[in-house]
Amino acid sequence: MHTLNCAICYSNAHQLLHSLNDGELVTCQNCGVVAFTPRPTPEELEAFYNNGYHDRFSESAMANMHFAQNRYQFLENMLHRYAPKLAVQTGRKLLDVGCGTGDFLQVAQQAGWHVTGTELAKDAVDRASQKVGNHILQGDMTEIYVPDGSYHLVTSYHVIEHLLDPIAQLKRCYDLLIPGGLLFVETPNIQSLGARLKGKNWSHIIPPEHILYFSPVSLRHALHRAGFDQIVVGTSAPQIVESIVHWPWALKKLAGFIYQIAPRVGLGAAVQALAFKQ
Numbered sequence: 001m002h003t004l005n006c007a008i009c010y011s012n013a014h015q016l017l018h019s020l021n022d023g024e025l026v027t028c029q030n031c032g033v034v035a036f037t038p039r040p041t042p043e044e045l046e047a048f049y050n051n052g053y054h055d056r057f058s059e060s061a062m063a064n065m066h067f068a069q070n071r072y073q074f075l076e077n078m079l080h081r082y083a084p085k086l087a088v089q090t091g092r093k094l095l096d097v098g099c100g101t102g103d104f105l106q107v108a109q110q111a112g113w114h115v116t117g118t119e120l121a122k123d124a125v126d127r128a129s130q131k132v133g134n135h136i137l138q139g140d141m142t143e144i145y146v147p148d149g150s151y152h153l154v155t156s157y158h159v160i161e162h163l164l165d166p167i168a169q170l171k172r173c174y175d176l177l178i179p180g181g182l183l184f185v186e187t188p189n190i191q192s193l194g195a196r197l198k199g200k201n202w203s204h205i206i207p208p209e210h211i212l213y214f215s216p217v218s219l220r221h222a223l224h225r226a227g228f229d230q231i232v233v234g235t236s237a238p239q240i241v242e243s244i245v246h247w248p249w250a251l252k253k254l255a256g257f258i259y260q261i262a263p264r265v266g267l268g269a270a271v272q273a274l275a276f277k278q
């Protein structure tokens with residue numbers, strides 16, 4: 001076994017989950033997070049993301065306005081349920097970490113939020129700025145200068161699974177929130193029905209792009225480590241199940257039904273957490 005220390009809880013007790021062509025996925029026996037090993041170096045990751053990453057991303061079905069609107073609607077429903085004051089407040093400020101090309105921020109801005117985004121890639125920063133104005137900061141959000149206590153809400157969609165040190169980023173999110181502020185995190189669910197059925201062929205197993213794979217339990221653990229102690233965790237159905245787009249109608253209907261049921265028992269394709277700063 002490797003002498004890998006867990007990026008979430010620093011334990012070195014882990015168990016093989018899947019052997020892949022270029023490494024292994026191992027499950028931390030303490031916190032349950034699944035990690036790719038060997039862990040890439042920061043230099044390897046930088047080279048990977050500088051190689052036209054966002055061009056590929058913007059071609060995928062995930063990157064369109066309809067998707068962003070659904071994403072925003074889901075978030076707003078969560079706020080109405082768990083933070084009703086914030087759901088209607090004026091002058092509220094939102095930071096989206098890893099905002100990509102800015103579709104979600106554009107929808108949030110139209111809904112009345114003062115928006116800021118952070119993003120690593122220059123081309124994505126430019127595209128996002130065209131949509132929401134000069135509110136996109138380029139760079140690693142742990143290194144960008146923003147005063148602590150600036151935001152009512154911080155969102156992080158499908159970012160945490162890419163990080164070498166997610167705890168550092170979650171702690172920074174905590175610091176950036178006002179007291180009573182909220183962090184919303186979404187990431188693929190390694191305990192999902194799809195992940196269980198497909199094993200190592202699950203579509204989200206794509207190292208070095210995805211280094212860490214969370215479940216409701218391990219995401220809660222990570223948020224706890226970062227200082228949050230009031231946390232709501234759930235899972236949701238995918239909006240677009242890309243792998244069944246070409247299936248026959250009847251099978252699609254059946255799969256659609258299963259995917260609607262799955263979130264109720266924690267098997268949904270994505271895991272979401274809403275964490276409160278006291």
Ligand SMILES: [Zn+2]
Pocket residue numbers: 006007008009010011028029030031032033
């Ligand atoms: Zn761990």
